[in-house]
Amino acid sequence: MSVLQDRRRVLPPVDTIPLQFKEDEGSSGSKETTIARTRTIRPIFIKQSVVANASGSAYLEVEDIKLQCSVYGPKPIRGSFTQQADLLVEAKLPSLGQDASNDKSASIEKDITSFVQTSITPGIILTQYPKSCINIMITVISADLENRNFKSLLAAATNVASLALVDAGIALYDIVTSASVLLSRNENGESLYFDPETPRESEDIEGVLSFMTGQDESNIVGMWLDGENITSKNLTTLTESAKEAACQIRTLFNGVILQEFHDKEQEASNSK
Amino acid sequence: MEGAATPLSFPPEVFARLEPDIYLQRHLELGLRPSGLRAFDEFRKATIQASEPLPGTLGSAVISVGGTTVVCGITGGITEQKGKHGVYPNVEVIRGTRNGPPTQEEMVISQRAFQLLNNTDYIDPVNFVIPGAEKTKWLVLSASVQVLSRTGPCFDAVWTAIITALKNTRIPQMEVDPDTKQVVSDLSTVSPLKLSDESASLDQFSSTFAIGEVQKDQKTVVIADIEGETEEACLNSRINVVTSPSGLLTGLTIAVTSSNATGINKGIQVSREHIQTVLASARKRASELATAPVS
CATH class of the missing domain: 3.30.230.70 (GHMP Kinase, N-terminal domain)
Incomplete structure (x- = not known):
């Protein structure tokens, strides 16, 4: 069996298999400690303008999730005239010694890309940028994809992209914020959690929804639900609570954006 | 006029x-x-963060020099090819282009780091030997480096990141599972990279x-x-x-x-x-x- 080695990158031999670790007894215990919060989100650390070689960028950290997003553009494109800007979203997981074509991480990258693209496209005034392109690059610096809730990662990715777009000064209808929710169902009844840490269990419904909360009607611009037997009542609960969480995040963002704007203004007046 | x-x-x-x-x-x-x-x-002033490895890595480092930020994570793997053990650094510079072939700069930096790591004998080859499978399986370490923000030529920062991450790398204890013949590592017993002699240093x-x-x-x-x-x-x-x-x-x-x-x-x-x-x-x-x- 001969597999072609990618000679342009310095990668380990093709037959390399990642280290396998002994199951740690301690790790299963972490599941218990999870959901103590209900209708609050975890503390978020955000910072804008972290990348020097991009039009705009942002960094976001929620516990183990560390994301960076850079926006490049609007840049002119070659070829024929287009009415509005082309938006290209790309997500990159830490490669950790794996080949870039690794199937599993490629499919996760695709999931992140498509959700973020769906969510943020309605927020951007694309028609203001004819014959140009805007590239959005989301770099996952660290995230536990095995044991943590993937929907929370998607929400974080959408949020960091929104902040980077603001930093890049791209014309927006509204800042899109995204929130993940989990509806836990068991014999004790239903309970709802914002920003869940752990993945859903068999009976639960989990979802991530993106909103433009600045609009009067809070339009839903992205939605992904997982679970079985979703009733219309469940759906209402999920959307209403996700909206509440998204509003919490939006309030936080408003504060940060105002502060950063204020700082930039101060800096500009000092340098004069 | x-x-x-x-x-x-x-x-x-x-x-x-x-x-x-x-x-x-x-x-x-x-x-x-x-x-x-x-x-x-x-x-420029350099700040080094390497207190705790990033999840999923054996060791990691974040270096910022001026506006340049570099992250390096070390992961392990097992190869059955003799003589292929060692450290493999692969460098990516995030530039907002589509996933494609690496740029010339990325290839040059990766190659240079690879040569420097493998020309020196500071890292003892014993690190890459697996007890119980000395003649069939070897450890390889991948150093995956991402330049998150670039303000100029970045080899210096990349190299500092690789070195710092290697210094903080903890190799888990490895053994061959008698049933499956697979190498299983135990993260509860870890040791730093062994250097070839006392005068050797990764600095x-x-x-x-x-x-x-x-x-x-x-x-x-x-x-x-x-x-x-x-x-x-x-x-x-x-x-x-x-x-x-x-x-x-x-x-x-x-x-x-x-x-x-x-x-x-x-x-x-x-x-x-x-x-x-x-x-x-x-x-x-x-x-x-x-x-x-x-x-």
């Missing part, structure tokens, strides 16, 4: 793009650098210098740690030194391109003194980095 052209005037950032060479010369003549208020021999730091000319005075200047578009584009002659704080060299390249700044194109004059200054300065930088606080 009739018909005299009115002189054009541009703000500095436009002028820098239009005429980078002149822009650079105007700075150098005054003893200044286009990238800011740094002296010619002054390096090898890279410093890059550019050789520039001041056209007006016809003299050569050495500029440390270049940054920014103008300096990167116009200063093509470089000296790269990889040295330990004690002055033991592991890598030295001198690339001198022909001079066009003087207009008469007679080559850049690099004297023995210049090279001595560079070596001393690199050594000083190495000891600074070796003793830099790690947060």
Whole structure:
């Protein structure tokens, strides 16, 4: 069996298999400690303008999730005239010694890309940028994809992209914020959690929804639900609570954006 | 005078793009650098974070030097190819382009790091041997490096990130499972990378210098740690030194391109003194980095 080695990158031999670790007894215990919060989100650390070689960028950290997003553009494109800007979203997981074509991480990258693209496209005034392109690059610096809730990662990715777009000064209808929710169902009844840490269990419904909360009607611009037997009542609960969480995040963002704007203004007046 | 052209005037950032060479010369003549208020021999401040490895890695490091940020994570794997054990650094520079083949810069940096890591025998080969499968299986370490923010040539920061991550790497205890014949590692017992002897140290730091000319005075200047578009584009002659704080060299390249700044194109004059200054300065930088606080 001969597999072609990618000679342009310095990668380990093709037959390399990642280290396998002994199951740690301690790790299963972490599941218990999870959901103590209900209708609050975890503390978020955000910072804008972290990348020097991009039009705009942002960094976001929620516990183990560390994301960076850079926006490049609007840049002119070659070829024929287009009415509005082309938006290209790309997500990159830490490669950790794996080949870039690794199937599993490629499919996760695709999931992140498509959700973020769906969510943020309605927020951007694309028609203001004819014959140009805007590239959005989301770099996952660290995230536990095995044991943590993937929907929370998607929400974080959408949020960091929104902040980077603001930093890049791209014309927006509204800042899109995204929130993940989990509806836990068991014999004790239903309970709802914002920003869940752990993945859903068999009976639960989990979802991530993106909103433009600045609009009067809070339009839903992205939605992904997982679970079985979703009733219309469940759906209402999920959307209403996700909206509440998204509003919490939006309030936080408003504060940060105002502060950063204020700082930039101060800096500009000092340098004069 | 009739018909005299009115002189054009541009703000500095436009002028820098239009005429980078002149822009650079105007700075150098005054003893200044286009990238800011740094002296010619002054390096940017480096911050090193390596307290706890990122999830999923055996060791990691985050380095920021000025506006450049580099992350390096070390992961392990098992190969059955004899002689292929070792450390494999792969560098990516995030530039907002589509996933595609690596750029020339990425390939050059990755190769250089690979050569430096494998030319030196500081890392004891015993690290890569798996007990119970000495003749069939070996450990390989991948250093995956991402340049998250780039403000100029970034080999120095990449190399510091790789070295710091390796210093913090903990190799788990490995054994062969008698049933499956697979290697299983135990993260509860870990050990740092073993070095080949007591004098060996991973503290090898890279410093890059550019050789520039001041056209007006016809003299050569050495500029440390270049940054920014103008300096990167116009200063093509470089000296790269990889040295330990004690002055033991592991890598030295001198690339001198022909001079066009003087207009008469007679080559850049690099004297023995210049090279001595560079070596001393690199050594000083190495000891600074070796003793830099790690947060």
